[in-house]
Amino acid sequence: MSASIEMPVVKDLFGKDGLAKGHDANHPIYLDYSATTPVDPRVAAKMIPFITEDFGNPASRSHPYGWTAEKAVENAREEVAKLVNADPREIVWTSGATESNNLAIKGAANFYSGKGKHILTITTEHKAVIDVVRELERQGFEATYLDPEPNGLVDLAKFKAAIRPDTVLASVMLVNNEIGVIQDITAIGNICRENNVIFHVDAAQATGKMKIDLETLPVDLMSFSAHKTYGPKGVGALYVRRKPRIRIEAQMHGGGHERGMRSGTLATHQIVGMGEAFRIAREEMELENARIRRLRDKLLHGLQSIEEVYVNGDLDHRVPHNLNISFNYVEGESLIMAVKGIAVSSGSACTSASLEPSYVLRALGRSDELAHSSIRFSIGRFTTEDDVDYTIELMKSKIGKLRELSPLWEMFMDGVDLSKVQWAAH
Amino acid sequence: MAYSDKVLDHYENPRNVGSLDKNDPNVGTGMVGAPACGDVMKLMIKVNDSGIIEDAKFKTYGCGSAIASSSLVTEWLKGKTIDEAYAIKNSAIAEELALPPVKIHCSVLAEDAIKAAVADIKAKQLAKETV
Numbered sequence: 001m002s003a004s005i006e007m008p009v010v011k012d013l014f015g016k017d018g019l020a021k022g023h024d025a026n027h028p029i030y031l032d033y034s035a036t037t038p039v040d041p042r043v044a045a046k047m048i049p050f051i052t053e054d055f056g057n058p059a060s061r062s063h064p065y066g067w068t069a070e071k072a073v074e075n076a077r078e079e080v081a082k083l084v085n086a087d088p089r090e091i092v093w094t095s096g097a098t099e100s101n102n103l104a105i106k107g108a109a110n111f112y113s114g115k116g117k118h119i120l121t122i123t124t125e126h127k128a129v130i131d132v133v134r135e136l137e138r139q140g141f142e143a144t145y146l147d148p149e150p151n152g153l154v155d156l157a158k159f160k161a162a163i164r165p166d167t168v169l170a171s172v173m174l175v176n177n178e179i180g181v182i183q184d185i186t187a188i189g190n191i192c193r194e195n196n197v198i199f200h201v202d203a204a205q206a207t208g209k210m211k212i213d214l215e216t217l218p219v220d221l222m223s224f225s226a227h228k229t230y231g232p233k234g235v236g237a238l239y240v241r242r243k244p245r246i247r248i249e250a251q252m253h254g255g256g257h258e259r260g261m262r263s264g265t266l267a268t269h270q271i272v273g274m275g276e277a278f279r280i281a282r283e284e285m286e287l288e289n290a291r292i293r294r295l296r297d298k299l300l301h302g303l304q305s306i307e308e309v310y311v312n313g314d315l316d317h318r319v320p321h322n323l324n325i326s327f328n329y330v331e332g333e334s335l336i337m338a339v340k341g342i343a344v345s346s347g348s349a350c351t352s353a354s355l356e357p358s359y360v361l362r363a364l365g366r367s368d369e370l371a372h373s374s375i376r377f378s379i380g381r382f383t384t385e386d387d388v389d390y391t392i393e394l395m396k397s398k399i400g401k402l403r404e405l406s407p408l409w410e411m412f413m414d415g416v417d418l419s420k421v422q423w424a425a426h
Numbered sequence: 427m428a429y430s431d432k433v434l435d436h437y438e439n440p441r442n443v444g445s446l447d448k449n450d451p452n453v454g455t456g457m458v459g460a461p462a463c464g465d466v467m468k469l470m471i472k473v474n475d476s477g478i479i480e481d482a483k484f485k486t487y488g489c490g491s492a493i494a495s496s497s498l499v500t501e502w503l504k505g506k507t508i509d510e511a512y513a514i515k516n517s518a519i520a521e522e523l524a525l526p527p528v529k530i531h532c533s534v535l536a537e538d539a540i541k542a543a544v545a546d547i548k549a550k551q552l553a554k555e556t557v
Contacts, residue, residue: 330487333489333490424457
């Protein structure tokens, strides 16, 4: 039965051989894997029986329906723990990384608020961290939002200097969602340990893209998401360290599930999906990431043949899946409009409804113009070499066309220094 | 965001892209907007001795609606007198292209570009007369 489920899913998304369907506006090539990933067909096949046949409540202790569901949930917990080398008892199921971040930051800040009321984080964090810290500020906490260096990485000396005697919690993401840079969470975590500060890491963009070993990492709390790693949307997990034990206050009450940290009936099928997705990631990431790195490098070299392009964020400390590039003298919205054959985002998917340039790129010190003209390409499991070739040619031709239209490009070619021009304000 | 068919048409096939000789005494140039705001329009018109606009060219850095607005006005300007050109209102541009409210500023910018180009040609004519 699983084979008959598997094939239509693959065909609908990618056509035969897993190639992205067509290159038209309705079926663009998907290069937005950092926004979300398709559920791997193997994951979908594993989930379906838990919706229909094995539908039991994992909390039901009195019959086999419950036992089967509970076993599946615990298997999945083990798979999630294995990917990050943690104890399964350190994994708490949530509805996704946003909830994990809320539970970790509010939960720890509230539990340890007697120790201090200062929180330290970074300006390039995802909104699911920034907005949580802002909420805690409203409740009487104080916060420091540290700017990273122009390459997107945290300066360790500045981080250390920002810690105060009353700092209770620090939150720094492992992999940035917009620019893909990897923070040195070992060094940052060690600074936190030395200063008795609880350390939370949002790793939503990191699983399956790099090795994570919580046995050795000095991290107390870590957030995970399933749908960035070929699992379903609506499920995630929070790692809560047992040794030394970290305590958090529950944010959701009712029933005492998940050892009291997160109440609510477990979504067995979603959890099974996350477990299977993380199992596949653990087993395949080494080969897969080598392939993705080749594709990303090919895309990078292809795009670098265009004049006046700037890579945003450090290229060495970066996951291979991400390429964020600014195309100078071309306006971002018209660029997105021009490249309808590919599905990409400018800035993060959460902000493309607004006309504001990306706050992450601005935190790196990029000018508004360069921030406005940025595109995030994120590639993944189903990206092919043909997709990359097509993208390079498309970008070359469309950038050329838009620059023919651009008075700024004309001035640049004439040697005009645009920073010295008096622009008519409007 | 959904664009109207007319915006898409001008965006895909922009009319009269390019530049005229800015030193020609019969050519007026209007450049409006700022890169930091996300749009810059450059409009050039060539006016014959009877005050009729013979040619119009544009270049625009901006969104699809900004490109369409400037492309449209180059079509409208040809054959008009400079006074008729000066009277073109942004509301007419916005209506023709069915611009959504968030894009009205693109039509305002196009009107500003026309006014700047007309002011430039008038200044040049005045300079010619005083010589």
